[in-house]
Amino acid sequence: MENSGRREFIKKFLSLAVASPIISYPEIAAASTKKSKIHYTFPDKPFQTIYKKGVKKGGKLVIIGGIHGNEPGAYKAVDILTEISLVQGEILLIPRSNFTSILAFKRGYNGDMNRKFAYIQEKDPDFPYVKKIQEIIESFKPDAVLSLHDGYGFHITNKNAWGQCIVIDEKIYNNFHLYKTANKVTNHVNRFVNRENWKFPVFSTETFHPDTNHKEQQKSLTYFCLSKCNVPAFCLEVSKQLPSLKEKVQFHLLMMEKLFELFSIQITPPFNSIYNDFLEKFRRKAKAEVVVNINGRSVLISGRKTLKIPRGSEVKFIDFKGKSGTFGVAEGVNLNWRSFHMGKTLKVKIKDDFQSLFSIYFQPV
Ligand SMILES: [Zn+2]
Structure with missing residues (x-):
C-alpha cells in the first residue's frame, strides 16, 4: 500500500522522467563506500492488512x-x-x-x-x-x-x-x-x-x-x-x-x-x-511500473530494459506499481536483503507474485 504523499511525489517527478534507452546519470563522488560497485536499496516488502x-x-x-x-x-x-x-x-x-x-x-x-x-x-x-x-x-x-x-x-x-x-x-x-x-x-x-x-x-x-x-x-x-x-x-x-x-x-x-x-x-x-x-x-496479463532513483534522478520503467550505470552509483528502488503482489527480485541476491553492493551486471525480475513480468538489467560501466 502506498500513502497519498508518496503518490503525489511520484506524480510530480513522473512528468520530469525521461524514458530513453540510454540515460546518463550524474556521477556522485564518494556516495558509495565501495566505489567499484553499485549500491542497491529496496523498499520494505509490503505486509498488507x-x-x-x-x-x-x-x-x-x-x-x-x-x-x-x-x-x-x-x-x-x-x-x-x-x-x-x-x-x-x-x-x-x-x-x-x-x-x-x-x-x-x-x-x-x-x-x-x-x-x-x-x-x-x-x-x-x-x-x-x-x-x-x-x-x-x-x-x-x-x-x-x-x-x-x-x-x-x-x-x-x-x-x-x-x-x-x-x-x-x-x-x-x-x-x-x-x-x-x-x-x-x-x-x-x-x-x-x-x-x-x-x-x-x-x-x-x-x-x-x-x-x-x-x-x-x-x-x-x-x-x-x-x-x-x-x-x-x-x-x-x-x-x-x-x-x-x-x-x-x-x-x-x-x-x-x-x-x-x-x-x-x-x-x-x-x-x-x-x-x-x-x-x-x-x-489479462498483469502490468507493472517501477520507479528507480539513480544518483538522485528518478526514472519510470514499464518493460524490459538495460541501464548502463557508473560504478559507485546509488540505485534506489522507490516503488513497484501494479497489483498488490508486484515487487522486484534481484537475481542471485538474498531476498531478505534490503541493501547490498554488486560489481557485476544485476538482473532484477519484476514479478506479480509467482509470475515474472519483465526484467531490468543494471550494467556497471
Ligand atoms: Zn500450506
Missing part, C-alpha cells in the same frame, strides 16, 4: 493467505476478497502473510513459517511477520481464523496427504465444535464436486492429544489461535494437484462462502460473481 466492516452487525473473521509461498490458490483467493464490500459482519484480510516466500515461489524461503507460532527467534527474517499476525489475532479477537493452503495430494485417497480437506486440531476444543462447523462446510463444497477423489473430508490432527501423530502442529498458526488466544481456527486446504489455479481459487471461495454464512458475514457482490470477475482478470 485490509479491514472491512458491514453496516449490519455480524461475525468477525481473520483470513490469512500465503503462509506457504508456493500455494497461489490460497493467497489469490484472499486477495480477491480485498476488492469486495461487506454488508454484514467484519473481516480482516492478510492475503500475503509470507510475501518473501511468495516471490521466491517456495514453501518457506526462511524455513516453514507455519512452524514458528510457538516460538520464533528475533533474528529470524520471518519474525516481524509472525509477530504481526499474532498481534492482529490477539487484538482483533475474531470469532475464527481461516488459514488458507494448497496442500499436497488428495486427503480422501491418501490419509498422509494434506490437500483437499479442512484441517482442524481437535473435533471439539473448549466449547468450539470445530468438526461440526468444518463438516457443514465440506458438505456444502462437496455438492459442487463431481470427481470422487476431489471430495473434501474433515481431517482432525488431534494436536492436543498427548499421543498425537502430529506434534509438529503444536507450532502452527491454528494451534496458536486455539491454545493462546482461545479462538477457533480452520485450515482450508485445496490440492496442489488440481489442474489449474482456477479450480484452486474456486474451491477456496466455496469453502469461504459457507463459512461466511455460518459466521453471519454477508458480502457484495456475491461469491459466484467475484469468481467470474477473477476468471476475467486471470485472462
